[in-house]
Structure formats: structure tokens, C-alpha cells
Amino acid sequence: MPDVSPSAAELARVAADRAAGQLAPPAPVRLDAVVPAPERVLPDPGGDFTLTPDAALRVDPAGRDVADQLAGWLRPATGFPLPVTETADPAEGRLTLTLSPTGAATPTHDTRAAGTPAGEARAAGTPAGDAPDGDARDGDGDDDALGDEGYRLDVTTAGVRITATTPAGLFHGAQTVRQLLPAAVESTTPVAERWVMPGGTIVDRPRFPYRGAMLDVARHFFGVRDVLRVVDHLARYKLNHLHLHLTDDQGWRIAVDSWPRLAEVGGATEVGGGPGGWYTRDDYRRIVAYAARRHVTVVPEIDLPGHTNAALVAYPELAPGKTAPPPYTGTEVGFSYVDPADERTYAFVADVLGEVAALTPGPWLHLGGDEAFKVPAESYRAFVARAQALVAATGKTVVGWHQLAPAEHAAGRVLQWWGTNGDDPDTAEAVRRGARLILSPGNHAYLDMKYAPDTPIGHDWAGLIDVRRAYEWDPGTHVRGVPAEAVLGVEAPLWTESVTTLAEVEYMFFPRLPAVAELGWSPRETHDWSRFRSRVAAHGPRWATAGITFHPSPEIPWPALWPSTPPQIPTQPTPHHPLTREGAQPGRS
Ligand code: TNX
8 A cells, every 4th residue: 555644744844834824924034134244235125035845955066065054954943854956957946055166246236226225235234435454355356256255145035045156155155044044943843933034135255264263171171062062153153263272281182192191191180170081083083074064174272382281290201390290170370381301392292293283184283382481481482483393394384372472483373362452562573574363362352251240150360351342343453563464363262261061151152252253254344333232132032042051141132032941041150269360470279
């Protein structure tokens, strides 16, 4: 007997159809509500598109993986099957992802003739203006190029099309599509909803090529699953680098075959005396591959020559006194260092960097270099010069905290600014010698700082960082003597002395991570606090629906009614501990 029962997908389709028909049409998300703000937005109020149960995604073979991911984001909430096809027949799919070698960035005359004034072509309705200094994209008259990461999105009543020159561009466009659907799209179970997207065109590409966040997995260890979820959070907001702070005094988190005790012994501790942990080579490969699929590059950091107590516990011959220090689970900084006068130290550095480089497809190796207070300036510079050469020998490019500045230049090297006063002659001089800068100013981008005095976790040594403070600065002009052309991008570091769970990571990330993401992605002329805060407000219901913890900051005009559970607040108490300031000379506690 033939199987005549309808498939589950069909049943879901019918049910969703019926339910959606009974719903009042929701106001579609506004086309200019995207975070980070797109470069150009041309709304077409007559062009709203409704995603229906019979929709399919049509894609070029090279965009297949992005289409599969987009379908995967939309299926749970819609309950629609959303098959992905590679057919050339436009009738076969109403969501189209196209890779075009040129990238047709300029909106068609049709769209402009539809009556959109030129001023509205700028994102969020801000006035069109000359590209400011610091805008890496403009100023060359090459407005049509979507570049490595740009995309164009066209929404009409007939369908949705994403065009890009690279899969990364398609991916960013797909994240925009996700944001333009109702917040209920974040549900993990089918929801009765009219899946309307606002009509019009978005043409978008990033201001800076490097946009990232750092997770300190050394002070507290975070397992692979947590890290993968962090990658998803970055990808939502078009951040394209995940910096993993893999080693510190309190723990060594990556297996190194040639020095096995680093992880086995050095990985067994963390702040507060918890069990710690470390990534096997396969764990790390899994993180890297998961990130790569989401167009996120992993930047591994091996912090040297300071912040190395865990390594010294495992291998006392690296210690200046050749005796193992006790394991450290406090939160002081600046007391430990590997012996710069011992050749075994350089064998260790070469082996570790070699193994980590071999596991890392991205171009960067982060050497740390911060707070080596006990190493005299001259031996510090000599150590860094050798370590930079060892990075170059692996084929990677050096990244390091801006304390590396006084050491000699290495080709392509990138310094990460974490100062709080925007002024450092050594850094400006290193930039004159050819270094580029990643901006992570401690008083704006450090997501381990509290939002307000009553924030239950975090620090305040760099000040309180509310959402507005995270948003109100310009990476292109932030450091005195550093021209915008030398700025590679931005990164929001999350140190984890007081952050112990994924929920706490999320609480510190949201809503500040999207603020920093916008500084890295959006053209400066879209920068506008009041518009940002209302755009980000609409993400509260998305986070709540997706089960993402966030800080319900009073600065943000959150919608009055939550569609699902209200935000949860982390319950972990703040550990009370001293935290040493920049430049201070700490001792062991
Ligand atoms: C300074 S920023 C540090 C870290 C701490 C952080 C806490 C930097 C390069 N070093 O070791 O975790 O402050 O906010």
C-alpha cells in the first residue's frame, strides 16, 4: 500500500499557513533597523516580501554553504522546508544567493526612480557626506566594488536576492536577511507568524577589514561548545575575527605535543581554584573550522614573555630561577616571565608557535607582550625581536599588545591598542615604522568593565563602560599620531577573571558587542547614538527568543512587551579581588 500520509513538513506548512492567515499583519522590521548600520539603505515600502511555506533557496554552487546555513537559521521558527537548489531557473527559488565576479553594488535606476531621495540612500537616514578620514573604503571613487566582504540585498514582492563577490559577502548578507525577518525567527520551535521582510535595497560593505572580539579562556576555561556559541554571536554582527587568549598565569589551554606538560599540568588550574581545562588539537581544529564556516578567523594568542606562570609550573627550566613557582589562581598580573637569557626559552617559543601556527589557517599569531613588568626594557626588546622572527618563520604575521611597540619593526606587524588615554608616543612611532593598529581602548572596548556600579560582575579599573561609552568613539581618530589608514580595525576583549559561565560572557557582550561591531563595520557618517540605541533595542526580543543572556541596560528603549521570556541575569557573585592597574608593579598575593 502506498504511503498516503502527508509528510511532517507538509503538515507544518498547512498549520503555519492557517495560523499566519489568522494573524494581524505585523509591522515589518524597518529596512534601516540593521545592526551594524549598512552603508546604503533604499527602502521601497511597496516591495515587502512575505516568506511562504513553498519558498526555496536558489544558489550558485560556490554559495551553497551559505545558503545551507541561512536555511538552517530560518527552518526551526518557520517550520518551512526551505530546500536549497542549484538550478539556474529563477522560478525555482524566491530567495536567491548569487556570486557575481564584479559585484553590482550600485542600486539600479529602477530603485532610485522609485522616488527615494538621495539622502535616504545613506543608512539610517543620516546625511550623505564625504567619506571621513579613516574610512578605508571610500575616497577612491570605486563605489561600485563590494570588495571581499560586501553584499547587495534586494527585497521585492517577488523575492529576495543577495549578491556578493565572495562567500563572506553572501554570509554577511544572509545575516542581514535574518535580522530583517520578525524577531520570532530566533525561535527554536515553529511559530505562527507572517514572515514579512521590508522591501528595498541595501548595499553594504565594511569600513575596516579587522573586526573582532577576544575571549580570555585562560583565567577561566570555556569549553568548545561555549566557544562555538561565541563564534555565532560574532558572526551575527559581522565580526570576522575571534582572538583566543590561550595562555596566562592561571592556565595554559592548548595542547602542544612537543611540550606536553604545558596543557597537562599548566592547564589544570584557573582563577578561583576551579578545574581549568585545555583544548586538544582536535578541539582547537573544531573551533577553527566552525569559525571558518562562519567567515570568522581565529587569532591564537600565546602571551609572552610575561603572563607565563602556568608554563613555568609545567617546565621550571623556563623560569628565571629554574625552580617551579606554585600554581597561581589569583588575579594579579605582571609577576611571571620566561627567562629571556636561556636558549631553552627560544626553543620553547619556536616549538609552541610552530605547532599553533600549523593548526591555524588564519594569517595571524598573537604574541601578547603585555605587562612583562619584571623584564628589563632592553631584554624585553631583544626577546620580542626574536619572538617576532620566530612568528615570521612560521609564515604568520605578528599581532601583539601595544607594549611590543618599542621592539624593532617586523614586516606587517599589528599592534593592539588597549590604553585608556589615546596617546602613546611609542605606539605612534611604531606605526610610523610600518605597524598597523587594532583598536581596543580599555575605556571603551574592554567588555570586562562593568556597565554601571551595580553590575554584578566585571571590573572598573578602566572606568565604567555603559553602552553609550562602548559606542561613542571613532577608531579612525582615536590614537594621537596614528592616521586612519594605519588602523586595521577594532576588537572588543573580554577578560574573564570575574566571568565564569557562558551566560556571563553573553551578559557582558550584549548590548556592547554590537556597539563595537558597528564601529568596525559601518561608515562613520551613519554614527548616531540615538539611532543606534533604537536599532539595538529591537534586538532585545531577538536575544530573549534565542535564549541569549543580555544586560537590559536602562540606556536602551527596549520594546515594552517581550515575545518570550524576559532576560535572565547571571547569578554568579562577583569575586572580590584586587586587580592590578596598567603600569603598576604587582607582587604575588
Ligand atoms: C589588563 S589588557 C590585562 C589583562 C587583564 C585585564 C583585566 C592586557 C593586555 N592585560 O591581563 O586581564 O587588564 O581587565
